[in-house]
Amino acid sequence: MMLIEETAPAAEALPVTALREHLRLGSGFDSPEEAAETAALTGFLRAAMAAIEARTGKVLLARRFRMRIDEWRDRLAQPLPLAPVDEIMAIRIDDGDGQMTELSAESWRLVPDNQRPLILPTGVILPNVPRRGSVEVIFTAGFGETWQAVPADLAQAVLMLAAQYYEDRGSDSARGGMPFGVSALIERWRQVRVLGGRGHRGGRR
Template identity: 70%
Template sequence: MMLIEETAVAAEVLPVAALRSHLRLGSGFAGPDDAAETAALQGFLRAAIAVIEARTGKVLLKRRFLMRLDDWRDRMGQSLPLAPVHSVERIAIEDAEGQETELPADSWRLVPDSQRPAILPTGVVLPHVPRRGSVAIRFLAGFGDSWDQVPADLAQAVIMLAARHYEDRHDAHARQALPFGVSALIEKWRAVRTLAGRGAREGR
């Protein structure tokens, strides 16, 4: 499986003000130092969001992703590795020559789930994937477009982790461990990971 993030979180959506408040940093000076600090805080927030999303499998802010598989994991239904999924925009099967065929929207359906959303066939099974072919699934995932739509415990975990990154910015080793308070906040959101897209043809 290959998962590609096709869109990034916009800078203006990041909770820089909340992080400033948590760190008790001043603001309001529209000079180069303030701009540099804002950029640094945005970087720490992006890093914290990436860690929390990787640990939980939950997308905090809405983005578009592309998942490529060498085959369906199960033709009765294909799970998606991230949640929550708002929509599946396109599914296409590519053959060994690179010829792509888009699946009709009425041939499959998205089953939303807080842990493991899935694509199910409207018929008996999902379409056959040719030998040396692949499947491309483009989908939109995330709790919302703005920070206030992120669940409170996950949002707080991001702020706490970004603050730790800021405080330990000169000590790379200190940033490797996840603080206990952050781990406790995200624990209920963690999902047991399964393979999202290796099919039955192990020897292809």
């Protein structure tokens, strides 16, 4: 499976002010030093978000992804590797010779789920993928466009981890591990990762 993040959260959506307050940093002076500090805090927040999303498989702020798999994991149901998913923009099948065919939206449906969203066929099974072909799925995932949409425990975990990165900046131990308090906050959101495809083509033609 190949998963590409096609868009990134806007800087304005990140809780920079909340992180300043968490760290008890001053603000409001509109100086070059504060601008540099804001840029650094934004970087720490993005790094903390990435770490927590990698541990949980949950996308905190909404953005678009492109998933490419060599075949369906199961033609009865294809799980998606991220959650929550609120929209699938397109599903295309590549025949292996450069010909892309977009599946009709009437041939499949999305089953939203905070743990394991699924693509299900509206008929009996999902369409066949040619032996040298692949499937491309373009979708949006995330709890929402703004930080207020992020569940409180995940939002707090990001602030705590970003604060840890800030305090450990310049240290050899920076970003080395997940603090216990952060791990405790995200534990209920963790899931067993699902595979994008079976990796077996014996029954395809």
